[in-house]
Each structure stands twice: as structure tokens, then as C-alpha cells.
Amino acid sequence: MSDRPQTPLLDTIHAPADLKRLSDAQLRQVADELRAETISAVSETGGHLGAGLGVIELTVALHSVFDTPRDKLIWDVSHQSYPHKILTGRRDRIRTLRQKGGLSGFTKRSESPYDPFGAAHSSTSISAALGFAVARDLGGSIETGLGDAIAVIGDGAMSAGMAFEAMNNAGHLNKRVFVILNDNEMSIAPPVGALSSYLSRLYAGEPFQEFKAAAKGAVSLLPEPFREGAKRAKDMLKGMAVGGTMFEALGFSYVGPIDGHDMDQLLPVLRTVKARATGPMLIHVLTKKGKGYAPAERADDKGHATAKFDVVTGEQKKAPSNAPSYTSVFGRTLTDMAAEDSRICAVTAAMPGGTGLDLMAERYPSRVFDVGIAEQHGVTFAAALAAGGMRPFCAMYSTFLQRGYDQVVHDVAIQRLPVRFAIDRAGLVGADGATHAGSYDIAYLSNLPGFVVMAAADEAELKHMIATAAAHDEGPIAFRYPRGEGSGVTMPERGEVLEIGRGRMIREGSRVAILSFGTRLGEVMKACEALEARGVSPTVADARFAKPLDRDLILQLVADHEALITIEEGAVGGFGSHVAQLLAEEQVFDHGLKFRSMVLPDIFIDQASPADMYAVAGLNAADIEAKVLETLGVEVMGKRA
Ligand SMILES: Cc1ncc(C[n+]2csc(CCOP(=O)(O)OP(=O)(O)O)c2C)c(N)n1
Ligand SMILES: CC(=O)[C@@H](O)[C@H](O)COP(=O)(O)O
Numbered sequence: 012m013s014d015r016p017q018t019p020l021l022d023t024i025h026a027p028a029d030l031k032r033l034s035d036a037q038l039r040q041v042a043d044e045l046r047a048e049t050i051s052a053v054s055e056t057g058g059h060l061g062a063g064l065g066v067i068e069l070t071v072a073l074h075s076v077f078d079t080p081r082d083k084l085i086w087d088v089s090h091q092s093y094p095h096k097i098l099t100g101r102r103d104r105i106r107t108l109r110q111k112g113g114l115s116g117f118t119k120r121s122e123s124p125y126d127p128f129g130a131a132h133s134s135t136s137i138s139a140a141l142g143f144a145v146a147r148d149l150g151g152s153i154e155t156g157l158g159d160a161i162a163v164i165g166d167g168a169m170s171a172g173m174a175f176e177a178m179n180n181a182g183h184l185n186k187r188v189f190v191i192l193n194d195n196e197m198s199i200a201p202p203v204g205a206l207s208s209y210l211s212r213l214y215a216g217e218p219f220q221e222f223k224a225a226a227k228g229a230v231s232l233l234p235e236p237f238r239e240g241a242k243r244a245k246d247m248l249k250g251m252a253v254g255g256t257m258f259e260a261l262g263f264s265y266v267g268p269i270d271g272h273d274m275d276q277l278l279p280v281l282r283t284v285k286a287r288a289t290g291p292m293l294i295h296v297l298t299k300k301g302k303g304y305a306p307a308e309r310a311d312d313k314g315h316a317t318a319k320f321d322v323v324t325g326e327q328k329k330a331p332s333n334a335p336s337y338t339s340v341f342g343r344t345l346t347d348m349a350a351e352d353s354r355i356c357a358v359t360a361a362m363p364g365g366t367g368l369d370l371m372a373e374r375y376p377s378r379v380f381d382v383g384i385a386e387q388h389g390v391t392f393a394a395a396l397a398a399g400g401m402r403p404f405c406a407m408y409s410t411f412l413q414r415g416y417d418q419v420v421h422d423v424a425i426q427r428l429p430v431r432f433a434i435d436r437a438g439l440v441g442a443d444g445a446t447h448a449g450s451y452d453i454a455y456l457s458n459l460p461g462f463v464v465m466a467a468a469d470e471a472e473l474k475h476m477i478a479t480a481a482a483h484d485e486g487p488i489a490f491r492y493p494r495g496e497g498s499g500v501t502m503p504e505r506g507e508v509l510e511i512g513r514g515r516m517i518r519e520g521s522r523v524a525i526l527s528f529g530t531r532l533g534e535v536m537k538a539c540e541a542l543e544a545r546g547v548s549p550t551v552a553d554a555r556f557a558k559p560l561d562r563d564l565i566l567q568l569v570a571d572h573e574a575l576i577t578i579e580e581g582a583v584g585g586f587g588s589h590v591a592q593l594l595a596e597e598q599v600f601d602h603g604l605k606f607r608s609m610v611l612p613d614i615f616i617d618q619a620s621p622a623d624m625y626a627v628a629g630l631n632a633a634d635i636e637a638k639v640l641e642t643l644g645v646e647v648m649g650k651r652a
């Protein structure tokens with residue numbers, strides 16, 4: 012407790028309304044204290060640090076100028092919302108962030124009325140703000156009334172198509188809606204692409220402030236010291252190559268760029284736009300990711316995400332690792348294979364580090380494409396790379412690939428193009444919670460004609476599956492693997508090309524067969540140890556493929572056992588459902604097979620450690636043991652299991 016920062020003024024803020032009685036100078040002090048409190052809290056919990064530190068002043072300014080929660084403040088991605096949570100009545104729980112039973116690391120409607128719209132995947136905020144603005148104008152929420160709608164979106168998130176779809180619509184509807192472009196020249200990695208260069212050009216010259224009204228001779232509307240700046244901006248703009256900004260072309264009034272750490276700029280500009288805006292308005296705010304905490308400012312990722320750390324030194328407290336992460340196995344293996352095959356190339360949507368493609372980019376920069384937060388484009392781009400004779404690996408997290416699903420179906424699957432999908436963060440991911448769970452890819456890929464879908468049981472299997480994918484030119488192929496470390500198995504020198512649609516036998520037993528798809532195999536083996544002690548000896552097989560299924564293996568298992576249990580780290584509709592379909596088609600159920608399918612339950616599971624989340628899901632070793640006993644009807648301590 013004594014290590015905690017002194018925050019006398021922040022201690023008096025229990026809700027944004029408390030900010031309204033403070034002077035501008037006091038608001039500055041609140042911002043300083045809020046920064047110290049955010050650093051202190053994240054040092055205890057770990058999590059997204061840099062983005063929140065970059066919006067400290069903006070958070071205070073927005074809550075002091077606007078009337079939240081009546082006004083709807085929507086944080087894009089919302090990884091920067093910790094300071095917002097502290098100001099909106101959640102300070103007492105801020106040190107439970109991202110933990111089991113604690114605050115979510117993202118905004119969540121069920122958590123607070125100050126979180127009007129949940130997020131965690133990027134680039135949804137402008138659509139949401141526009142929806143609130145239109146609902147307001149149509150008379151929604153008659154009891155309380157709806158106020159303004161404000162989206163805060165980063166320069167990285169702004170690169171996604173969805174943000175532009177929303178701006179296009181907002182410009183057309185001409186609704187009063189505010190978009191704050193929080194431009195810190197960073198995504199998780201440095202941002203890429205023409206939009207990023209464009210934004211840099213907008214402030215390449217001397218700092219200036221422009222307000223649409225200025226051009227109409229209404230400079231006097233702006234409070235000092237903006238009048239001078241606005242006049243200067245008007246003059247500057249006449250000669251600028253940029254001409255009208257692209258935001259204006261989309262129907263927005265554009266204000267900026269302004270210094271997002273200077274309350275003397277933020278407060279008057281926000282007050283002015285609040286008083287004057289009639290249609291869509293974009294306020295371009297320049298900030299620094301990690302602002303005010305030297306270790307974050309110095310870090311390559313500007314403190315984007317951190318483990319728990321020592322506030323004084325910035326040193327992160329990471330548990331020593333015993334095995335390579337799946338991500339690093341993917342990155343290193345693909346890099347080695349790219350050395351031997353010049354047709355191997357790779358696509359990431361703004362996650363070069365998260366997918367391990369940064370390793371390949373170091374050696375083969377011309378064959379690794381970071382397309383920005385643009386999963387839809389990334390998938391179609393990979394499809395055309397394949398059509399053009401390359402061997403593209405499209406490396407995406409399971410949860411983010413969801414955004415490119417139509418492209419997976421329409422551009423990849425229907426055209427039978429050999430895109431290799433490297434699906435990281437498969438299954439439950441832990442602290443990021445339900446929004447980031449990789450629960451659906453087995454189901455949403457295995458139902459596509461011609462797709463090959465694999466899951467690695469360990470890191471050696473992953474290596475084989477990368478080799479298998481590289482060699483597979485006949486059509487689309489996907490392999491999935493979880494977040495975190497492997498299980499420490501011996502790694503092969505080279506990946507072996509697996510026979511498509513062939514599983515492997517792990518151990519032979521009797522009465523019950525467990526057919527595992529993915530890394531639950533480790534838990535299955537633990538369960539088997541416990542079951543042996545009870546005199547039950549299951550057969551275990553690793554399916555490797557959800558599509559095509561190993562029909563021979565499955566039909567042999569059901570012929571030799573009275574019960575079959577499938578297990579996977581995915582939602583219903585995936586591997587187990589396909590096995591059930593096969594068994595039904597083969598009329599196996601007509602002969603009395605006991606069949607059970609262990610899948611993720613039909614709920615969204617809140618953040619916790621992956622093991623705790625799998626306990627909620629009922630997919631840990633003890634659950635498997637219980638399922639086997641229940642299926643076989645074995646008595647446990649005098650009771651039927
Ligand atoms: C659809 C989607 N793809 C990828 C991500 C992963 N992701 C989270 S934050 C982030 C960078 C966002 O950059 P920016 O919007 O500029 O915010 P900053 O962190 O710089 O404040 C990315 C790529 C995501 N959340 N959603
Ligand atoms: C906010 C966001 O979407 C990412 O920062 C995500 O939290 C990264 O997850 P990993 O830590 O698994 O790379």
C-alpha cells in the first residue's frame with residue numbers, strides 16, 4: 012500500500028461529475044495523478060499499459076467536457092480504457108484487471124453504464140457512435156435521453172475498412188457525431204501503409220490548429236490561444252499539398268492536429284466543438300503511446316502489453332519458460348522453410364510480433380506483408396498471392412480471422428486456392444477473455460468444402476503441420492495452435508509432411524477410446540494416469556485432422572470399444588460434430604455406441620488463467636476422467652459417476 016502513489020485530488024473523484032467542479036489547473040493535476048495510478052495498477056496486474064498512458068489527458072478532458080454516461084463515449088479496441096475505468100467508479104477494483112472475477116481489460120456493457128458499447132476487436136467505434144447518434148435522433152431511450160456520441164479511435168484502428176465504412180455512412184447521414192483520432196504513430200508494431208504516411212503528412216509541418224469555421228471567417232469562435240493558431244493554420248492550409256483532408260472529403264469537419272497531452276489545447280477545442288458541431292466532426296489528436304513512463308516510452312512496443320513489473324526499474328516479472336512458445340516455433344520454422352522455398356511468403360494483419368512473423372521479416376522482409384489491421388484484405392490478398400503461384404501463409408489469431416470469414420469462403424475456399432492459415436491463439440487465451448477466445452475456427456473452417464483443418468497436439472506436431480501446409484498445393488489448409496508455451500517435447504530437426512486426413516494412435520487400451528483434436532491431449536494423458544489407478548485403461552488417439560476426418564481410424568475405434576469420447580478446444584459444431592455426423596452416416600449409433608463430445612460450453616467465458624477458463628469449460632484432466640467414468644458407468648466411492 013505504501014508503494015502506491017499519492018493521489019489527493021484523484022481520491023476525490025468518484026465519478027466524472029466530480030471533474031466538473033475543478034479548474035483547468037486542477038484537471039491537469041488529476042491527469043498527473045491518474046497517470047501515476049494507472050502505472051501503479053498495471054504494475055500489479057499486467058496488461059495494456061502504453062495505450063492508456065497515451066490517453067490520460069484525453070480521458071480527463073473528455074469526461075470533464077462531455078456529460079457521460081448520457082453522452083456515449085466509445086473507446087476503440089478499448090485496451091486504452093483503464094484510466095477511463097478509474098475515473099468512472101471502478102478505481103476500487105482496478106487492481107483486479109484481467110483476473111478471474113475482476114474487471115475486464117476492455118469496456119463491457121455489463122460492467123458499467125459508462126461503457127455504453129463493448130469492444131476489444133478494433134475499428135468498431137465509429138459505427139457504434141453513429142448508431143447511438145441515430146438512435147438519439149430517432150428518439151431512442153426516451154426515459155434518459157441520449158446525448159452526444161464520441162468515438163476515440165487510434166491511428167492503427169483507423170486503417171481498417173470498417174472505420175471507413177462508418178465514416179462514409181456518417182458523412183452521408185450528416186449526424187452530429189464526434190470522432191477523436193488518437194494518432195500516436197503506433198499500432199502494436201509501428202504502423203504501416205499509406206494512411207499512416209498520410210496522417211504524418213497532415214502534421215509534417217509546424218504544429219497548427221485548423222477549425223472548419225476558421226475558413227469561414229469565424230476564427231473568433233475559438234478561444235484563445237487558438238485564434239492565432241487557427242489564422243496561421245488557415246494561411247498554411249492554402250499552400251498545403253494535402254488540400255482538404257480526406258476526412259473532409261468523407262463529410263467530416265476536421266480539427267487538428269492538436270497536442271493530446273496539452274490540456275490547454277484539449278479542453279478549449281473539445282468545449283468549442285461540443286458547443287458548435289452540427290454534423291460529423293473529426294478531431295485529430297497527437298499523442299505518445301506510453302507517455303510519462305520512461306520504460307514504456309523506450310520500449311519497442313511503447314508498453315503496448317506488459318507482464319507485472321517493477322515501477323521503479325520497469326523490469327517485467329515473467330515466469331521462466333520451460334519450452335518454446337508455439338508462436339516462436341511457427342516463426343522459426345517458417346523462416347527456415349522460406350530459406351529453401353522462395354515461394355513461401357506470409358501475411359499478418361498488424362500482428363508481426365504476436366504471430367512470430369517478425370522473425371521471418373528480419374531475414375526475408377520482401378516476403379512478409381504486414382497489411383495493417385485489415386484481416387479481410389489480408390485474406391483476399393493471400394488468396395491472390397496463391398493464385399499468382401506463391402505459397403502464402405496467412406498468420407492470424409483465431410479470433411481476428413473471424414473478421415475475414417467471407418473472404419475465407421468467397422475468395423479462398425470457393426476458388427480452392429492453397430492459402431495456408433496459421434491460426435494462433437486457438438482455444439481459450441486467458442486474460443483477454445471472451446472477446447479474444449479462439450473458439451470458433453474449427454467449426455467455421457471445417458464446414459467449408461475442400462478445406463483441410465489440422466490442430467497441433469504439441470509443438471513438435473506444429474512443426475510437422477507447417478511442413479504439411481507448405482507442401483499442400485491442392486487447396487486451402489489450416490493449422491491451429493494455442494497461446495503460450497509448448498509442452499517441452501523433443502523437437503524434430505525438420506517437420507515431416509503428414510498424410511492428409513490421417514490421425515495417430517497414442518496408446519492402446521480397452522472399453523473406451525478418447526479421440527483428441529489439439530492440445531487437450533496433454534490433459535487426456537493426465538486423465539489416463541488417474542484412470543489407470545481406478546482400473547480403467549482408455550485408448551487414446553490424436554486425430555490431427557478435423558477435416559478430412561480419418562474415417563478408418565474412427566471406425567476402427569468404435570468397432571473395438573464400447574464408448575468413444577472426442578475432445579477439442581472449440582465450440583460445438585466443430586470436430587466432435589463432424590465425428591458424430593460420420594458415425595450417424597455409418598449407422599454406428601444404431602448398434603448402441605456410447606458417444607460423448609467434449610467441447611467448449613455454450614457460454615462466453617470471462618477472463619481468468621487459461622487453466623481456470625478450461626475448468627469453467629469442463630475440459631481439464633479431472634473433467635475428462637469424470638466423463639470417462641460416467642460414460643462407462645463406473646462406480647466412484649459407492650456412487651455411479
Ligand atoms: C480486428 C483486430 N485485429 C487486431 C487486433 C489487435 N490489436 C489490438 S490493439 C492493436 C493496435 C491498435 O493500434 P491503435 O488503434 O493505433 O491504438 P494504440 O494502441 O496505438 O493506442 C491491434 C493490432 C484487434 N484488437 N482487432
Ligand atoms: C488488445 C489486443 O487485441 C491485443 O493487444 C491482444 O491483447 C494481444 O494478445 P496477445 O498478448 O495474445 O498477443
Ligand SMILES: [Mg+2]
Nearest residue numbers: 165166167197
Ligand atoms: Mg496508435
